[in-house]
Amino acid sequence: MKYIFEVQIKAGFTAEEYAEAWVQASQLIQRAPGAQGTELLQKIGDQNTLLAIACWHSKAERDAMHSRHTDEIDRIIRSVAPFVGIRLLGEFNEFRKVINNA
Template sequence: MIFVFEIRLRPGCSAEQYADAWVRASRIIQQAPGARGTRLHRMIGDPHVLLAIAYWESKDKRDAMEADQPENVRRIIAEQAACVDVRVIGEFADPEWRVDPPGTDDTSHR
């Protein structure tokens, strides 16, 4: 399962500042059962827009982590609240099968 959301940085806030918080929170979240990795991307042409992708074994595992989110993760998120607007894009099922171009081996999220 893939969880995707967009982060829009407010004036005076930087992608680097948010990325630091992202790494700190991700280190904790990735210890949760079913966590499979996360990525943060900066939009081409607009450095104030980021795309976050989190990979999970299942929606149930992600929902369980969200329902019992560690206090230190909540604290990190609260620290960033004044700097960002977050919009959930959606939750997506893993494909039945996947085709990658020859020579690619991007299985870090699986």
Template sequence: MHYIFEVTLSPGYTAEAYAEAWIRASRIIQQAPGAQGTRLHRKIGDPTRLLAIATWESKAARDAMESRLPERVLEIIAEQTPYVEITLLGEFEAPEWEVVPEP
């Protein structure tokens, strides 16, 4: 499943600064059972908005991780709270298979 959210940066706070914190937290979170990677994308034409995608084996695996976040991850989130607003866009099922046309 994909957990997708938008990150809005406060004025003066950079995507690079948030990305550094994102990487620190992701390194820890990705050790949880069922974690399958994360991605962070900058919105074209708007450097204050980012799209974050976390991929999990299942919603249950993601919820289990969320219910017992390591203290260090909580600290990283607290560090970022004054500088970002995070909006959950949704939780989406990953298809069992996908068809991607060849170029």
């Protein structure tokens, strides 16, 4: 299962500053059962638009982690919240994988 959201960096803040906080929070979140990694992508031609992808074994495990955030995770998220806009794109299950060995 993938949890995907878009991050818009506001004026006066940088994608690099957000990424530092994102890594800190992700390192803590990834300790939760079912966590399978995260990825942060930067849009080509728009350094202030990021795409965050969190991979989970199941939606239930992701939901359980979200309901049990630690104070440290909440503190990190709150520290950057005024400087970004977050838009949930959705929760996705793997549907079909194509492998190209070319």
